[in-house]
Structures are given as structure tokens and as C-alpha cells.
Amino acid sequence: MCTQYLFCVLVDAMKRNYIHTFVSVDCVVFGFDNENLNILLVKREKEPTTEFKNMKLPGSLIYNDEDVDDAANRVLYELTGIRRMSLRQFRCFASPDRARNVEDQKWLDKEYQPNINRLITVAYLSLCKIDRKLVNISKYKDSVWLPISELPQMPFDHNLIVEESLSEIRKWVESEPVVIFELLPSKFTISQVRKLYEAIYNKKIDVRNFHKKIAAMPYVVALNEKQQNVSHRAARYYKFDKTIYNKR
Amino acid sequence: MCTQYLFCVLVDAMKRNYIHTFVSVDCVVFGFDNENLNILLVKREKEPTTEFKNMKLPGSLIYNDEDVDDAANRVLYELTGIRRMSLRQFRCFASPDRARNVEDQKWLDKEYQPNINRLITVAYLSLCKIDRKLVNISKYKDSVWLPISELPQMPFDHNLIVEESLSEIRKWVESEPVVIFELLPSKFTISQVRKLYEAIYNKKIDVRNFHKKIAAMPYVVALNEKQQNVSHRAARYYKFDKTIYNKR
DNA sequence: TCAAAAGTGTTCGATATACACCCATGC
DNA sequence: GCATGGGTGTATATCGAACACTTTTGA
Numbered sequence A, B: 001m002c003t004q005y006l007f008c009v010l011v012d013a014m015k016r017n018y019i020h021t022f023v024s025v026d027c028v029v030f031g032f033d034n035e036n037l038n039i040l041l042v043k044r045e046k047e048p049t050t051e052f053k054n055m056k057l058p059g060s061l062i063y064n065d066e067d068v069d070d071a072a073n074r075v076l077y078e079l080t081g082i083r084r085m086s087l088r089q090f091r092c093f094a095s096p097d098r099a100r101n102v103e104d105q106k107w108l109d110k111e112y113q114p115n116i117n118r119l120i121t122v123a124y125l126s127l128c129k130i131d132r133k134l135v136n137i138s139k140y141k142d143s144v145w146l147p148i149s150e151l152p153q154m155p156f157d158h159n160l161i162v163e164e165s166l167s168e169i170r171k172w173v174e175s176e177p178v179v180i181f182e183l184l185p186s187k188f189t190i191s192q193v194r195k196l197y198e199a200i201y202n203k204k205i206d207v208r209n210f211h212k213k214i215a216a217m218p219y220v221v222a223l224n225e226k227q228q229n230v231s232h233r234a235a236r237y238y239k240f241d242k243t244i245y246n247k248r
Numbered sequence C: 001t002c003a004a005a006a007g008t009g010t011t012c013g014a015t016a017t018a019c020a021c022c023c024a025t026g027c
Numbered sequence D: 001g002c003a004t005g006g007g008t009g010t011a012t013a014t015c016g017a018a019c020a021c022t023t024t025t026g027a
Helices: A003-016 A068-080 A102-111 A158-175 A177-183 A190-201 A207-215 A242-246 B003-016 B068-080 B102-111 B158-175 B177-183 B190-201 B207-215 B242-246
Strands: A021-032 A037-043 A059-061 A087-093 A119-127 A143-147 A220-226 A236-240 B020-032 B037-043 B059-061 B087-093 B119-127 B143-147 B220-226 B236-240
Touching: A021 A068, A021 A158, A021 A177, A037 A068, A059 A068, A068 A087, A068 A119, A087 A158, A087 B087, A119 A158, A119 A177, A158 A177, A158 A190, A177 A190, A190 A207, A190 A236, B020 B068, B020 B158, B020 B177, B037 B068, B059 B068, B068 B087, B068 B119, B087 B158, B119 B158, B119 B177, B158 B177, B158 B190, B177 B190, B190 B207, B190 B236
Parallel strands: A021 A119, B020 B119
Antiparallel strands: A021 A037, A021 A059, A021 B020, A037 A143, A087 A119, A220 A236, B020 B037, B020 B059, B037 B143, B087 B119, B220 B236
């Protein structure tokens, strides 16, 4: 493709005033630590630092010949080493002001290239078992789980994206309840599941009713195994059986 | 902004292989003709033609300094003369192949400019009273309502977008039932509402149960007015009362 | 023996479903 | 008077919400 031609295209685009822009994906990755919902953030600096600031949502500009879903999968793979994490696109954020902060502009200059005057992003939700060992091969060497109540000020509109992701995760769980098992270890107790629901919906749930609800799910099967070394009656472990679930 | 600088930006973008692209919005506008759900399509040709083909979803590239929501509102305003139609973003379509068809490439060349080799679109749902007089000030002079069962082959991935919009409109009605009144005339009978539900969910609904359901909505108020000149018992008219609805 | 969490059933109200007949009107 | 669609009530099943006590275990 002739660059001179592209140059004309670009000038023409400016004349006509149509946007010609970069597009990124940003991922809100949820994890659950048995108490709070957490989100996986990265540090803006490429090299590890001791400073605990300047955190952002993991994301990337998308490549040529790359679909946005693929870009989100790539970001997650580079961040965690996991292929095919659960993924849900939830909104395109395209306010002309979202990348206008001076600090953000500086960072874009350094990180990508000068003069990105506008950046549109497509936001994704993802779910991850928080105790899973992550293999980070992304350019951001530091990543950290933070409870949603303790999130810092983040660049661009990342705080807004997280806020919307919270109502989105509820919609997701309502329309497809089994996604919650992606946030739990493969062996779990019913009270872990309940606490997860409580964290997602931010309200107390009745213990007995919840047991009934789980008992009505044939794909949640009891194991012959109980908690060890707990200073109270040991809870039984359960697992999610995908085979039974897929048979409906 | 110096164009030479932008030129460098562009070349650099190619080198790095990040996408630098145009972004569009496309709107799936639903209407209801008392029998079927319809969608408002435009003809690709800017001038009116007698040929009934080459229809597409109304849409537009977005401008600099324009948010995608604003672009969708603009498209709808130019198409209908109505400001602030109900609007719901539902997905970003970004497959690298979506604009690769030769005919679509030719059209982009002519319509916008040569060499748009990729185009990302953000899809919106909208609702419109089908008998409303539309004031079309867009560049597409022909627009037409077509029942969803009779849609032609459309350019790009517009058939796919429509397909997804059908499950999206159900989600919308479930999460916010009063949006259906945007598809009905301001005076309507209960059986009109029922037929609309039947069209959206594509299944028969029990008449008596449906009357009960409507009767449970205090914001649907009966008028002292009935159908005229119908060869059967005249049905009572109702209206949607926004004031009562807003008071909950 | 105490503290801490696990586990377990019943009742009630709200909501969704199923189902059949008479009414009003124009022709 | 007949064809057409309008309008109405009751019974049953399902689902979610409320609610308190006993059990197990480690310290």
C-alpha cells in the first residue's frame, strides 16, 4: 500500500472531519478472594517499580487484521498465560474527552507514539480464579489484584469503565448463572459461593434459601471431602460438573 | 496540527501494526405495524431510485470530537427528524473481514474515500412509532420500513447485526418493559400491545393473562374512547402515562 | 465448655400458567 | 344471524422470602 496514497487519505479525512483513530480494548478482570471482588490492574510503567501508583486496566491498541474479541483475548493471554478466558464485551467508550488529560497524553506519547489525540476503547469483562498462578508475558511486568473498594484514581476513564462493569457482571450472572464458577476454586464450599453472590450483589443472602438454590443445580456435585483444620464444623466441598451442565 | 507530523504518525502506526481506522455507527431502528417487527433501511444510492435493492442499515462514520452515542443520535435525527430517540448501544463489530467484500470496498471508495481497508462499527438499537411522519434530511433520500422476515441481503455484516439486534431487543424489553410503548401509537388497544410482544418474542401469549399483566401497570391508563367502525366489539384505547411511571 | 461456622424445613405471598365463555359490532 | 375479535375469573404450580435451632470442630 502506497504511503503517499495513505497520506492523501489522511488529509482528506481531516478535511471531511471524519475521525481516523486508534482503537483499543480494555479488560476488567474480576477475581474473588473469599471476601471481596477484586480487579486485576497493571502498572503503567513497563519496568517493575516499588511505587504503588499509576495503575490502569490491562489493555492494548488493536492490531491490523485483529478483531476486538481477539485483541481482548490476546491482552488476557499476555497478562495471565491463560488462553480462552471467559470474556464479555460490554461497551464502547468513545468520549472525545476520555484521553484529553495531559498526563494521559504524555503517557500515550511515550507508550505508543506522539499525537494520538483521540482513542476509542472497547471494554470487556473477564473472570479469573484469583489463586491461579499467572504467567505474565506482557510488557507490564507488575500486575496486582485490588479489591474494588480500594481502587486508586486511574488514567483515562478507567474508573468509569470499572463502575459500569459492576452492573454488567450482575447482568452476566443473571443471564448465565454458571459463570460464577469461573471465580471459584475447582473445589469450593457452598458458603464460598454464597459470599461470592453477596460480593457481586452487595447484599446479604439467606443461608438456608441459598442451600436450597444450590441443591437445585444438578451440576453442582458434592465431593466426599471436607475442610481440614478449621475451628468449627467442617464444610463439605463441591465441584462444578461441566459435563452434567452441558447435558442441561 | 501539522499534516507532516500526522504523516509520520501514520507511517509509524503501520510499522507498529496498530490499527488506525475509521469508526462508524449503525442503527437498527425497529417499528411495529400491528403485525410484524419492521426495520428502517436506507438505499445505498444517495439519489432516489426505483430499484428496490442495495438496502443497508442507516449509519455514518463518526466525526472528530463526536462520541459514538452522539453519532448515533445524529444519524437518527438526519433520518427521521426526531431528536433524542430511544437508543441502546449493543455491540462493536470489528471483524477484519467485515468490509472486505469487493462491492462494499467500491461503495466505500465512492461514498467516503478510497482505501478504507478496514471499518469498525458500533451498533445501536432504536425504537420508533412506525406511523410517525419522518423528515429525512440525510444524504440517503430513500428510506423504507421492511418486516424482519423480508430483509434482503445487505452489505457488510448488516444481516448479522440485525440478527443480534433481535435478541438484544428482548433483553431491552425485559430489563425496561416500558420501552415497548415507544413502538406503539400514543393511543393503543391492549391487543396491539399483546401482538407487539408476540412479534418480539415470536410466540403466542395468553389473552386473559396479558390483560391482567397490563392491568397491573398503573401507568397504562384507560381512555374513554373506543375503536370506531370495526366489525366487531370495539376495543378500548389506553395510553402510557409517563408522569405516573416516573413516580414509580 | 466455648466460640464459630455448617447445615437443615416449613410457611407465606407473589407471580406465571392454563383454560372457556359471553359480548358488541358491522355486514 | 353470523363472523370477528373484545373482554373477563378461577384454580394450580412455581419461585423467592422469611425465619431458629442443632451439629461439628478446634482451641
